[in-house]
Amino acid sequence: MASDLMYGGGNGGGSGSTSDKLDLGVDSQDETRFITWFRKMEPKSDDTVRLFDRGEFYTAHGDDATKVAKIAYKTLSVLKQLGRGKETLPSVTLNISMARAFLREALTAKQLKVEIWSGGTSKKHSWQIEKFASPGNLQQLEDLLFADADLDTSPIVVALRTRVQDGVKTVGAAFADASNRQLGVAEYAENDLFANTESLLIQIGAKECLIPADESCTDFDINKLKTVINRAGCVLTQCKRSDFQPKAIEQDVTRLLKEDLQSEQIPELNLKIAMGSMQALLSFLSLLNDDTNFGQYNIYTHDLAQFLRVDHPALRAMGVFNDPGQTGASKNASLYGLLNRCKTPQGQRLLAQWLKQPLVNVHEIQNRHTLVETFVEDSASRENLQNDFLRFMPDLQRNSKRFQKGVATLEDVVNAYQAVLRLDGLIDTLSQVQGFGVIEGEKLIQSTFIEPLQRSSKLLAKLVEMVETTIDLAELDRHRFVIKPDFDDRLRNIRDSIDQTIENLHEEYNKVKRDLKMDEKKVKLEDSQQHGYCFRVTRNDSKALKEKSSKYIELGTTKAGVWFTTRQAKDLSVDHIDLQNKYSTHQSGLVKQVIKIAAGYCPPLEQFNAIIANLDVIVSFAFVSSHAPIPYVRPQIFEMGKNAPMIVKEARHPCLEVQDDLNFIPNDAEMVPDESEFLVITGPNMGGKSTYIRSIGIIALMSQAGCFVPCAPGAKVPVFDAILARVGAGDNQTKGVSTFMAEMLETSTILRLATRDSLIIIDELGRGTSTYDGFGLAWSISEFIASKIRSKCLFASHFAEIVALADQIKHVQNLHCKVHVEPRHDSQALEKESEITLLYKVEPGICDRSYGIHVAELAGFPPSVIKLAKRKAEEMEDVDGEISPLLTVDAKTTEEGMKIIEEFMRAFASNKRMRSDGTEAESLSSLVAEYRERCGENAFVQKVLESL
Numbered sequence: 001m002a003s004d005l006m007y008g009g010g011n012g013g014g015s016g017s018t019s020d021k022l023d024l025g026v027d028s029q030d031e032t033r034f035i036t037w038f039r040k041m042e043p044k045s046d047d048t049v050r051l052f053d054r055g056e057f058y059t060a061h062g063d064d065a066t067k068v069a070k071i072a073y074k075t076l077s078v079l080k081q082l083g084r085g086k087e088t089l090p091s092v093t094l095n096i097s098m099a100r101a102f103l104r105e106a107l108t109a110k111q112l113k114v115e116i117w118s119g120g121t122s123k124k125h126s127w128q129i130e131k132f133a134s135p136g137n138l139q140q141l142e143d144l145l146f147a148d149a150d151l152d153t154s155p156i157v158v159a160l161r162t163r164v165q166d167g168v169k170t171v172g173a174a175f176a177d178a179s180n181r182q183l184g185v186a187e188y189a190e191n192d193l194f195a196n197t198e199s200l201l202i203q204i205g206a207k208e209c210l211i212p213a214d215e216s217c218t219d220f221d222i223n224k225l226k227t228v229i230n231r232a233g234c235v236l237t238q239c240k241r242s243d244f245q246p247k248a249i250e251q252d253v254t255r256l257l258k259e260d261l262q263s264e265q266i267p268e269l270n271l272k273i274a275m276g277s278m279q280a281l282l283s284f285l286s287l288l289n290d291d292t293n294f295g296q297y298n299i300y301t302h303d304l305a306q307f308l309r310v311d312h313p314a315l316r317a318m319g320v321f322n323d324p325g326q327t328g329a330s331k332n333a334s335l336y337g338l339l340n341r342c343k344t345p346q347g348q349r350l351l352a353q354w355l356k357q358p359l360v361n362v363h364e365i366q367n368r369h370t371l372v373e374t375f376v377e378d379s380a381s382r383e384n385l386q387n388d389f390l391r392f393m394p395d396l397q398r399n400s401k402r403f404q405k406g407v408a409t410l411e412d413v414v415n416a417y418q419a420v421l422r423l424d425g426l427i428d429t430l431s432q433v434q435g436f437g438v439i440e441g442e443k444l445i446q447s448t449f450i451e452p453l454q455r456s457s458k459l460l461a462k463l464v465e466m467v468e469t470t471i472d473l474a475e476l477d478r479h480r481f482v483i484k485p486d487f488d489d490r491l492r493n494i495r496d497s498i499d500q501t502i503e504n505l506h507e508e509y510n511k512v513k514r515d516l517k518m519d520e521k522k523v524k525l526e527d528s529q530q531h532g533y534c535f536r537v538t539r540n541d542s543k544a545l546k547e548k549s550s551k552y553i554e555l556g557t558t559k560a561g562v563w564f565t566t567r568q569a570k571d572l573s574v575d576h577i578d579l580q581n582k583y584s585t586h587q588s589g590l591v592k593q594v595i596k597i598a599a600g601y602c603p604p605l606e607q608f609n610a611i612i613a614n615l616d617v618i619v620s621f622a623f624v625s626s627h628a629p630i631p632y633v634r635p636q637i638f639e640m641g642k643n644a645p646m647i648v649k650e651a652r653h654p655c656l657e658v659q660d661d662l663n664f665i666p667n668d669a670e671m672v673p674d675e676s677e678f679l680v681i682t683g684p685n686m687g688g689k690s691t692y693i694r695s696i697g698i699i700a701l702m703s704q705a706g707c708f709v710p711c712a713p714g715a716k717v718p719v720f721d722a723i724l725a726r727v728g729a730g731d732n733q734t735k736g737v738s739t740f741m742a743e744m745l746e747t748s749t750i751l752r753l754a755t756r757d758s759l760i761i762i763d764e765l766g767r768g769t770s771t772y773d774g775f776g777l778a779w780s781i782s783e784f785i786a787s788k789i790r791s792k793c794l795f796a797s798h799f800a801e802i803v804a805l806a807d808q809i810k811h812v813q814n815l816h817c818k819v820h821v822e823p824r825h826d827s828q829a830l831e832k833e834s835e836i837t838l839l840y841k842v843e844p845g846i847c848d849r850s851y852g853i854h855v856a857e858l859a860g861f862p863p864s865v866i867k868l869a870k871r872k873a874e875e876m877e878d879v880d881g882e883i884s885p886l887l888t889v890d891a892k893t894t895e896e897g898m899k900i901i902e903e904f905m906r907a908f909a910s911n912k913r914m915r916s917d918g919t920e921a922e923s924l925s926s927l928v929a930e931y932r933e934r935c936g937e938n939a940f941v942q943k944v945l946e947s948l
């Protein structure tokens, strides 16, 4: 009911029926008081949700109630009204487990911030913010969030500060992964498009970004920075500028670090701009307010150049991760989902990191390939490892966090112990892995896994000993974590009494069986959580109890049956509970000691955990590579800077080929320097152009992440320094100057970043604007890349005219998506109508344009696709009908025009709008006017500038 969502008064009172009313157990005056107080609360940002902690449950009110209902319950029907008459407030309640589910989804998928208010009641409005969490700062809610589930990625928050000195722009970044206790810093020169910052945000997988609230330096366009932050899917949080002033930062960082170092031994402290960001970060995360953080952190400098640079459009085009907030997508919809056959949460986190940070060092990549190959060959060991070891490994990182926070229990100690117990078996299994001819395979298994595990085993042997002498392992079967009775005389006595009580209970049980004439299958003795030790029969058999009602006391009935006891058993059960409690109280001092000793083993446990994570991802790569519809292959890779070719035969899109309803057609790609380094792919709509170019990008990324790749044996893949993409505006984008300029600007980022070692993916450039301008843009960009930058480039376009580029530049090759055309002969066919089948085969040469015009109309696609095809067809006709002036100009004019446009693009893209004489243009129009004048009669430039 929509009216139920309105505030009281809006629907004429509308408190709805009694079932729609939220009952907080207070009188109406108190309800009204709460509503009045709530409405006067400080305003908050739209992306913040306020929850009220009411002890057993939480509530949310007003607009937040709607948000919470949608996220937690996926329906608005759960909304209730608080108050009566005009003064009503839409509200929703969450029990503890729903609140947990809500918080996880709100903070991780929906990128919301949450405030938890507590300390008040509906009577007394002494509510205070008790906890606050945002996507990059989950610390205060960690216990609630992770009580029963793991998070597959770490919440990472980054603070950014900019500085311009002598015309050089520098960004200082500091970031923290509080769950892994890592601090990172980076300081780098930046261009005005914040391209390096974008790479950093992607590589570290930042979830939240802090910037100074009033960063309004004229040389830096803060809006561009905000766009980049937004594009990378980060939540933006603005902090006070003063937060970014380094105060006692050296001392603060030194206190947090694990190693006892002098400040001069920490090179990161010399990055002065980054240290300003670090100051803001530490105060945002309140790391120094919690002394359990001291001596727990590592710090490192993140070097952007160590990893493949993947820009955000490329990440999206290749579908590496699902978009934040995208729920319900199938597991295989993203590359991460497809490759994630990890058995441990630590493995899953590492996989996400590897996909964000593909390697560029050829030896490191080769090592990963060799390990994967070894596990592809030895499938038996792989299965053993997954099923007998990895599956049982707890997340020791989280475990050790609990130790560090002082909330660990004996259960955590036992968890760590049980993981360590598997260590020797794990080493044995790894020692039996067969290389089956994989050169260096066994050797690498030895150095990457076995030797480090042996070191862990040695370091952790004493932990095993300690647990075995102190913890009562026999009690684990009953899920009890207690200290061994032999450890202490008093404990021994209590334990003897417990054993005696249990023996007496069994005697009583035997009596009950005899009395009821039932065997142990029919009547059971159980230790129930609710009733303590008692008996149970099925509901059918419970008649027997009624007949002897004087002897038996019924405790309750559930689906499982009827619980009952006798006077004697009841007393024994009470004794048993008392004795257990005594045991717990008496052992508590010892428990503390055991936990304290176990906490000392956190560093080797964390090292062990890291080896497990590494093994888990490698084995997962091997599993996916072997189980793909056609097994993946190990690519031959080439060092960067060697101008090596990329040759892949029968390449597939890994996520599409596993779709049930799709018969994937593999395709070849040959990008050979000086011959075919630039591939132009034309073809009808829906013909498979995008899929083709994205598959090639994904193959390059998978290879550099260390995985095998979906193509035929013999694949040659160079190591790229970057995968950059420009993917055309969606069809629902409004056409116009802004889109055109946005395309120009984004594309100019690529032009500036790309090197000869980069892979560029361009899909439907110029789609967001009219045909003429779009084509002009597509042409100038491709010409620039092919002749100047010389990156490897895959360029898919619906502009058939673009194929002429191959006539001008010898290493540009044309490919097209093939279709099969069959004239229609049935009676309803109009003249010249034909049946078109899309073959998804990419072949050398040019596409016959006439296919493109008919394809979507004739191929029986859904109406939406037909509409799209019609629009495209009209665009094509436009080009034919009016004859684009861009095509009538001679080559020289085009060439000159290109140069001017290219210059214009650069001038425009640079924030200063520099004129050719070095002065700054006052506005875009004055810049355009200047270029118009400069180009004289050049029809190409006139046409492009006309659109502005």
Ligand SMILES: Nc1ncnc2c1ncn2[C@@H]1O[C@H](COP(=O)(O)OP(=O)(O)OP(=O)(O)O)[C@@H](O)[C@H]1O
Residues within 6 Å of the ligand: 662, 663, 664, 665, 666, 683, 684, 685, 686, 687, 688, 689, 690, 691, 692, 764, 798, 817, 840, 841
């Ligand atoms: N190699 C292939 N094998 C099988 N099906 C394919 C193949 N390539 C593409 N398809 C199917 O065709 C659909 C459209 O492909 P794609 O988006 O790559 O076409 P396109 O030529 O880029 O289209 P448009 O020009 O309209 O953007 C895909 O979603 C997929 O279902």
